[in-house]
Amino acid sequence: NTQTCWSEILGYPCCSNPNTEVVHIYESGSWGLENDDWRGIIETQKITGPISSDDNCPSTITNQGYPCCKDQNIQIVSTDENDGLWGVENGD
Numbered sequence: 001n002t003q004t005c006w007s008e009i010l011g012y013p014c015c016s017n018p019n020t021e022v023v024h025i026y027e028s029g030s031w032g033l034e035n036d037d038w039r040g041i042i043e044t045q046k047i048t049g050p051i052s053s054d055d056n057c058p059s060t061i062t063n064q065g066y067p068c069c070k071d072q073n074i075q076i077v078s079t080d081e082n083d084g085l086w087g088v089e090n091g092d
Contacts, residue, residue: 007031007040015039025079058084067092 005014006029020032020041030041057068074087 005040005042010040012038012040014042022076022079025077 007014010028015032015034017034020034020039022030022032022041024031028040032039032041061068069087069089071089074089076085076087078086080086
């Protein structure tokens with residue numbers, strides 16, 4: 001990967017697999033596990049996940065006034081233990 005590995009300054013290499021699952025997102029960046037070792041996920045690696053459509057959007061989301069993303073390949077920008085994966089669609 002020709003991109004700069006931001007996690008090396010923290011003593012951790014970056015993921016070699018661009019499809020590594022995001023385990024945690026912190027201010028420093030997104031983290032995943034490769035070979036049971038913590039690795040940084042380079043920002044340009046598109047982080048996507050299974051985001052619900054309106055038909056099966058959980059009430060824990062809609063009760064907060066948020067819709068679910070319609071684009072199933074939206075980039076994930078945050079994760080939450082209670083509500084799952086969050087993305088930004090159409091600026092919202």
